[in-house]
Amino acid sequence: MNITLNVWRQPGPKAPGKMVAYELMGVEDHMSFLEMLDVLNEELFARGEEPVAFDSDCREGICGMCGLVINGIAHGPEVTTTCQLHMRSFKDGDTITIEPWRSTAFPIIKDLVVDRRALDRIIQAGGYISVNTGAAPDAHAVPVPKPDADRAFEAAACIGCGACVAACPNASAMLFTAAKITHLGMLPQGQPERLGRVVDMLNQHDAEGFGGCQNIGECAAVCPKEIPLDVISQLNADLSRSWRRGH
Numbered sequence: 001m002n003i004t005l006n007v008w009r010q011p012g013p014k015a016p017g018k019m020v021a022y023e024l025m026g027v028e029d030h031m032s033f034l035e036m037l038d039v040l041n042e043e044l045f046a047r048g049e050e051p052v053a054f055d056s057d058c059r060e061g062i063c064g065m066c067g068l069v070i071n072g073i074a075h076g077p078e079v080t081t082t083c084q085l086h087m088r089s090f091k092d093g094d095t096i097t098i099e100p101w102r103s104t105a106f107p108i109i110k111d112l113v114v115d116r117r118a119l120d121r122i123i124q125a126g127g128y129i130s131v132n133t134g135a136a137p138d139a140h141a142v143p144v145p146k147p148d149a150d151r152a153f154e155a156a157a158c159i160g161c162g163a164c165v166a167a168c169p170n171a172s173a174m175l176f177t178a179a180k181i182t183h184l185g186m187l188p189q190g191q192p193e194r195l196g197r198v199v200d201m202l203n204q205h206d207a208e209g210f211g212g213c214q215n216i217g218e219c220a221a222v223c224p225k226e227i228p229l230d231v232i233s234q235l236n237a238d239l240s241r242s243w244r245r246g247h
């Protein structure tokens, strides 16, 4: 198929950016979206033009590195990661608009690449547990009820891609933060720091410039790991308890 790409080009963090149109011929249905961009870059390179900068690593939907706003939707028209989106989701003659995640907390580095280290700093603020060193405990020494283990596992599926931020009108990272708080808060190992964790992570969330949550739900609608919106309820419940306990 033949397509037109409108791509955000920005040479550096402070430089002005603009949309640039490229015609691309012979795109195959089975190509992933990133493979299609690889083909564009080969053509640009052959013409002596600057290739389009974009992030990727595993290209298997695991690492969370890839993230593009495609036709106005974080990760594009399928609920999956950009690397797992395939060109069969588009048709011959389509015009596809490609932009970076847009958020104050995710400054643009170049073209489609943004700095997502704000999410790492939220994790550093409280996304950890204290453990005793020494021999590994017996597998059954710390029983975890099956529903709690399932809930923790569901939340732990978050890959930190930042699509929730890109989709939110407030650029809030609440779904991400709540996923981490739920993941650790459901397990016995996560209890010692539980009430301090929620305060520390939320303070860092706000300090990074992410917006507040208004329960709009765009985050959960685009999340490639289908993190449910109700993890935010769990975060709010932990926050209320922490306030009552004077954290």
Ligand code: SF4
Pocket (backbone or CB within 6 Å): 157, 158, 159, 160, 161, 162, 163, 164, 165, 175, 176, 179, 219, 222, 223, 224, 225, 226, 227
């Ligand atoms: S909650 Fe979903 S959309 Fe947000 S960072 Fe995690 S995996 Fe990505």
Ligand code: FES
Pocket (backbone or CB within 6 Å): 055, 056, 057, 058, 059, 060, 061, 062, 063, 064, 065, 066, 081, 082, 083, 084
């Ligand atoms: S490149 Fe790893 S999730 Fe897309």
